[in-house]
Amino acid sequence: xxxxxxxxxxxxxxxxxxxxxxxxxxxxxxxxxxxxxxxxxxxxxxxxxxxxxxxxxxxxxxxxxxxxxxxxxxxxxxxxxxxxxxxxxxxxxxxxxxxxxxxxxxxxxxxxxx
Amino acid sequence: xxxxxxxxxxxxxxxxxxxxxxxxxxxxxxxxxxxxxxxxxxxxxxxxxxxxxxxxxxxxxxxxxxxxxxxxxxxxxxxxxxxxxxxxxxxxxxxxxxxxxxxxxxxxxxxxxx
Numbered sequence: 556x557x558x559x560x561x562x563x564x565x566x567x568x569x570x571x572x573x574x575x576x577x578x579x580x581x582x583x584x585x586x587x588x589x590x591x592x593x594x595x596x597x598x599x600x601x602x603x604x605x606x607x608x609x610x611x612x613x614x615x616x617x618x619x620x621x622x623x624x625x626x627x628x629x630x631x632x633x634x635x636x637x638x639x640x641x642x643x644x645x646x647x648x649x650x651x652x653x654x655x656x657x658x659x660x661x662x663x664x665x666x667x668x669x
Numbered sequence: 670x671x672x673x674x675x676x677x678x679x680x681x682x683x684x685x686x687x688x689x690x691x692x693x694x695x696x697x698x699x700x701x702x703x704x705x706x707x708x709x710x711x712x713x714x715x716x717x718x719x720x721x722x723x724x725x726x727x728x729x730x731x732x733x734x735x736x737x738x739x740x741x742x743x744x745x746x747x748x749x750x751x752x753x754x755x756x757x758x759x760x761x762x763x764x765x766x767x768x769x770x771x772x773x774x775x776x777x778x779x780x781x782x783x
Contacts, residue, residue: 603770658771662711
């Protein structure tokens, strides 16, 4: 089975802190994604990576950055956390050979910024 | 830009009955993919069903089927013989053929009454 693992399920951070959310997948997928999930807004794409060291901005990249140094690992970074970044963050991965391929999600990371 | 709209924030169904969740989308593309994802309380998103836009036949997966109306840009999900385990958030999603980034609707919370 495909496994997408997010290292932290629940985090509480202070305003202004630097926050790292880590994601690892074990299926040798080329594509990895970070989404943010908020009630009524569904999932919104923050960043997308299609290869090591490659990234593209999604719909809401402001206040976030990403790092992909190894194929299996995709990190989301909040340089200076703010209360409006309190949310559920979902990592996902997929193969790149067809846009119709299934995208696999991790269990999510609940981040609270106080 | 593509948008996906789920007009029903919440739905409820009696166990063993049938329920239909609505989804409309907006795109100028002619070739794309549509998906329904399920997110149970455990939070891991799982793929329920997918539809390729160039296929006229509606996709079916066991108790789950879709009504794909390309001209109307409508993609509804029908769940037959509803079970308690079907209770979850359901997200409709769009993926254009040339890329690999999903655009999600706001979600519909489905409650199943015993």
